[in-house]
Amino acid sequence: MNKLDSSLVVSALTDRGYELTDKATEADIIVINTCSVREHAEERVFSNLGHMKGLKRKRPHVIVAVIGCMAQRLGEELLAHEAVDIVAGPTQLHEVPDLIEQTLGDHEKHLSVTAQIRQPAASDEIVEASGKLDDFEIAYDSDANHIKSQAFIRAMRGCNNFCTYCIVPYVRGPEVSRPPLAVVEQAKKLVDSGIRQITLLGQTVNSYQYTENGKTYGLADLLQQVSEIDGVGWVRFITSHPGKFDTSILQVMADNPKVCPYLHIPAQSGSDRMLKAMNRGYTAADYIALMDTAREIVPDIAIAGDFIVGFPGETDEDFSQTVELVRRVRYKNAFVFKYSPRPGTHSEKKLVDDIPQEVKQQRNVQLLEVISEIAEEDNKRFLGQTVEVLVEGLSKKPHLNQAENENNPQLIGRTAGDYIVVFNGPESLTGKFAKVKVTKTAALTLFAELA
Numbered sequence: 095m096n097k098l099d100s101s102l103v104v105s106a107l108t109d110r111g112y113e114l115t116d117k118a119t120e121a122d123i124i125v126i127n128t129c130s131v132r133e134h135a136e137e138r139v140f141s142n143l144g145h146m147k148g149l150k151r152k153r154p155h156v157i158v159a160v161i162g163c164m165a166q167r168l169g170e171e172l173l174a175h176e177a178v179d180i181v182a183g184p185t186q187l188h189e190v191p192d193l194i195e196q197t198l199g200d201h202e203k204h205l206s207v208t209a210q211i212r213q214p215a216a217s218d219e220i221v222e223a224s225g226k227l228d229d230f231e232i233a234y235d236s237d238a239n240h241i242k243s244q245a246f247i248r249a250m251r252g253c254n255n256f257c258t259y260c261i262v263p264y265v266r267g268p269e270v271s272r273p274p275l276a277v278v279e280q281a282k283k284l285v286d287s288g289i290r291q292i293t294l295l296g297q298t299v300n301s302y303q304y305t306e307n308g309k310t311y312g313l314a315d316l317l318q319q320v321s322e323i324d325g326v327g328w329v330r331f332i333t334s335h336p337g338k339f340d341t342s343i344l345q346v347m348a349d350n351p352k353v354c355p356y357l358h359i360p361a362q363s364g365s366d367r368m369l370k371a372m373n374r375g376y377t378a379a380d381y382i383a384l385m386d387t388a389r390e391i392v393p394d395i396a397i398a399g400d401f402i403v404g405f406p407g408e409t410d411e412d413f414s415q416t417v418e419l420v421r422r423v424r425y426k427n428a429f430v431f432k433y434s435p436r437p438g439t440h441s442e443k444k445l446v447d448d449i450p451q452e453v454k455q456q457r458n459v460q461l462l463e464v465i466s467e468i469a470e471e472d473n474k475r476f477l478g479q480t481v482e483v484l485v486e487g488l489s490k491k492p493h494l495n496q497a498e499n500e501n502n503p504q505l506i507g508r509t510a511g512d513y514i515v516v517f518n519g520p521e522s523l524t525g526k527f528a529k530v531k532v533t534k535t536a537a538l539t540l541f542a543e544l545a
């Protein structure tokens with residue numbers, strides 16, 4: 095979501111004639127997009143702002159804008175920082191070019207965030223913001239080497255779930271879905287410009303819902319409509335919430351070869367006690383039943399997930415239930431996060447962060463080991479298979495066991511199930527689909543040769 099926001103702001107700025115540089119020391123305007131989901135991300139922003147202070151002493155004309163969730167969360171506090179000139183929340187990203195121009199004119203600090211983001215009035219502001227920024231064509235992506243053939247499109251903003259540990263509903267506001275026509279029109283433009291894969295984004299994208307002329311469109315309808323665009327290769331979506339997951343989404347995946355058989359669907363825990371404390375709205379049995387249904391409808395579906403370890407009150411027994419769930423579901427890959435309280439959330443206000451750091455760390459390592467062991471076993475089924483990949487470009491970290499030469503460099507691609515594949519081939523394949531034969535497998539990577 096943040097990558098998309100960064101791209102949209104860059105597009106809005108390049109549209110006004112600004113040029114992009116990746117060196118802070120050359121820039122006249124520095125925009126820092128921020129994340130509030132974990133404490134560590136916020137600490138890094140403050141450390142960056144420390145560097146900016148030094149940089150501004152040498153080049154006082156430099157303007158520093160802090161945008162995104164942390165801007166919404168901290169507002170005035172962030173604006174008071176010596177290095178900061180502009181603070182703009184996720185709903186105000188479309189205002190960034192104007193805020194920069196105001197600052198260039200009056201040399202004052204400017205703040206633009208949503209007051210009372212959870213109030214109904216904020217929804218109108220969010221709808222308006224969505225219309226102003228989300229339609230921008232993505233001219234640039236921060237991972238420029240790898241994303242020439244792919245684009246993100248926002249299907250919806252915000253979240254209504256209020257998981258007790260999560261800051262998102264407080265900084266991104268309530269759920270607001272975009273009209274299907276706006277999404278499809280944007281996808282058409284991107285496909286015309288050479289994009290082959292569209293990823294529809296939402297904090298809980300399976301809650302996508304838009305009613306128009308008496309008809310309600312869900313995510314399955316949106317996936318179908320985008321997949322019908324001439325020239326689109328693959329369509330995928332992230333992220334899903336396991337509560338109220340409509341199986342029509344799985345059906346469109348099964349019936350439509352352009353809709354990728356990939357589901358990122360965080361369980362967060364395998365303990366019902368923890369799931370209740372997290373306010374996730376489902377039990378471990380509900381989650382497992384949904385994953386079984388997913389595999390019945392889409393047999394080759396790749397399932398990915400997220401877990402939190404060390405949530406307040408998590409016992410060894412709770413943790414072992416998480417390990418059990420991981421063994422039962424068999425993820426393609428899953429991310430594990432050590433719980434850290436986020437200011438203003440229910441769990442920060444009402445629960446004691448009582449799991450020692452060493453225990454969080456040890457559970458983190460143990461769970462990752464189980465996830466990796468399962469992925470390593472399951473990936474062996476690809477050995478000898480020919481799979482289709484969308485080629486992303488040169489591999490950033492060449493793998494030693496893959497021979498490399500100028501005309502046949504090491505490339506990286508992803509399958510429809512989002513498996514990373516490393517193989518040698520001409521760089522001209524970047525942005526295209528290719529068939530490769532898998533010769534070796536590991537937990538996170540498949541190694542292959544051009545078929």
Ligand code: SF4
Pocket residue numbers: 253254255256257260261262263297298335
């Ligand atoms: S579903 Fe829960 S974890 Fe996900 S964004 Fe919403 S509140 Fe946060």
